[in-house]
Amino acid sequence: MKVAVIYHPDFGSKGHSVLKARIKPSFEALERSGLLEGEDVQVFSAEAAPLALVERSHTREHMERMRTEPSERMYHEVALLSAGSVLRAAEMVAEGGAHHSFAYTGTAGHHASPGSCWGFCYYNDVAIAIMRLREMGLARFLIVDVDPHFGDGTRNFFGEDPHVYHVNFNHQVSSNYDGEKRNHDIGIGFDADDETFLRELSAAMEMAKDFDFQICFVVFGHDSHADDYGGFELTTAAYPKMARIIKEASGERGVVFVLSGGSIPEVASKAIPEVISVLSGR
Template identity: 30%
Template sequence: MSGRAQLMWDEAVTGYDFGRGHPMDPVRLALTMRLVEAFGLDRAPVEVVAARPAGESTLRLVHRADYLDAVRAASADPAVADARYGLGTEDDPAFRGMHEVSALIAGQSVGAAEAVARGDALHAVNFAGGLHHAMPGGAAGFCVYNDAALAIARLLELGVERVAYVDTDVHHGDGVQAAFWEDPRVLTVSLHEHPRTLFPGTGWPQETGGPGAEGSAANLALPAGTGDAGWLRAFHAVVPELLGAFRPQVLVTQHGADTHIEDPLAHLGVSLDAQRAVALACHTLAHEHTDGRWIALGGGGYAVVDVVPRAWTHLTAVAAGRPLAPETPVPEEWRHEAFRRTRQPAPHRMTDGVEPRWRDFTEGGYDPADRLDQAILATRRAVFPAHGLLP
C-alpha cells in the first residue's frame, strides 16, 4: 500500500462551465468520477473529501485583489466582464457563479495541500484542478484561479521549506512558474510542446528563474509529434536528477491529459499507457524524495470520453495504492453512462494497447542531430549547473 490517500471531490466542481461548444467541457470531470466509482476507488483506503472553497486570504496568496474583484463582478454579471483581466474572452468567457466554482476547485487543491502538510494524508488527488495558466492578475487558457500555485503557496505558509512542482500538461505551466519566479523554495519543472507551435508561447529552456532563484525553473520544450518513447525519455532525463538535487519536502504534479495523440488542441503523440507510466513514476519519485508526500492534480485534456476519464482514473488508482492493469476492462455500466451523456462510444479497456518503452538518456547516449535530444540537452545545460549537476 502507498499509505493514506485522499480524493478531493465535490460534485459542484462540474459547474466550472464556459458554455456550449467550449473545449473545457465539465462532463470530463463527471465521467472521471463515475469511472473512479465504477472501479471502487472511492472506498477505503481512499477517503473522498470535499474541501471548502478558497477564501479571500487564501486566494490573495497568489492573486491580486483587483483581479479577485474583477472575477466577482463578472461572476455576478457576465456582461461586465473586463477583458483587461482576461475575462469575457474566447478562452475564458464569463459565466454566472464563475468566482464561486473557481474558488471551490482551488479549495480542493488547497485542502489537499493542508492534508498532506499536516500528515492527514500521504497522497491527495484533485483531478478537477491543475488550472496552471491563471496569472496573479488575470485569467488565461481556460483557467480563472491557479489552484496549483495556491496549493504550493499554502504549503509554504504551513512551513514546508522546499516544494517541487512537475507539470506534464502539453501546455507550458506558465502561471505556476510566474507565481514563484523569484522564490528559491519552489522548483517548477514543465514538459510541454514547443512554444513555437502551441499556446502560451512560453516555456523556453532559457527560462530558469528570476533573481535570487536561478535554476528554480526548468522547461523542456518538446518538438511537435513527440510520442511515447521521446516523452518518457525526456521526463526521465530531467525530472529525477533535478528532484534528487533539490531535495523537496512535498511533490506537486500536474497531469494534463492533453499530451495524448487524440487530443484535439495539441500535437504530441502520447498514449494513455505512457501517461499511466508517468503517474507511476511520480508516485515512485515521491516515495524516493519526499517520504511519499504527493499532491496530484489534473489539468488540460479535451478528448473527454476516450482519454481524460481513463487517464485520471489511472492517476487516482496509483495514488490509492491500487494501480489498474492496463488490460483491465472498462466497466460496462460506465460505457453506457458515457454514451448517454455524450452520444460518443466509449473505450473497452484501460489501455491504448501500447507498451511504453524509452531509451535512457544518461546511460544509452544521445544523438546531437535528434531534435528531441537537442531539447533535452538545452534544458540540462540551462538548469543543471545551478544545482551542481553535470549537463
C-alpha cells in the same frame, strides 16, 4: 490512508465549458474501478478556498475583474471551489492524513498569474496551496507540469523563488534549465509520443529528486493525449507510467496531483483511475 481524492459534482455541472464534460464520467469510472473499496483510497468533498487567501495570492485588480467581467464572473464560484479542492488535497498530505492526493477541478490554474489569467484558468490553485503550506511551516516544493501548454502563470509566481523547483513541459522545440532558479523547461514539440515524453520526464525527475522538496505538485493535463486538444500524441498507457516515475522519484515525499487541461471523457475515464491506482500502490 494512501490516497485522498477531492471531488465536487459542481466541477461537472458548473465547470468551464471545455473541461467539465469529463468530470462525472471519470469519477463514475473511478467508482467502478474498485479503488474506493476499503480504506486505501477515500473521497472527500471540496470546499471553496478562503477568499482572504485567494486575495493574498492575486492582485486587487484581478479579483475585481473576476467579480465584474462577464467572461470571468460566470466561473468565479467554481474557480474558488477548484482552488479549494487543491488546497484540501495539499493540506491532507502536509498534515499526514493522506500519503498522496488527487484534486479534481472545474477550472484549471497554471495560466493564472498574480494579476491576469487565460486558458480556462482563473486562480492559480497550486500557488494558493503553496501559500497556505508555507503558513503551516513547509518551505520547499517541486512542481511538475505535464500539461502540454506552458504554465506561464505558475512561472510568474515562482520563477524567482529558489525554494520552488518548476519542471514545465510544453510545445516548444527547445528546452532550458536554469539551475540557480530551479526552472526546467522541456520542449518536446507538437507530435511528442509516449517514448519521448517518458524519457524526458525520467531525466527531469532524476535531476529534481535531489532537490530537497517537501511536497511534489503534479499539474496533470490529459490534453496531452492524441485524441485531446493539446497537441502531444500520447496514449493512455503513458499516464500510469508517468505517475509511477514521479512517485518513485519523490520517494517518501507526498505527491499532489492537480487536474488541469483535457476535455475528452473517454481519456479522463481511463487515465484518472489508473493514476490514482499507481498512487495507491496497486
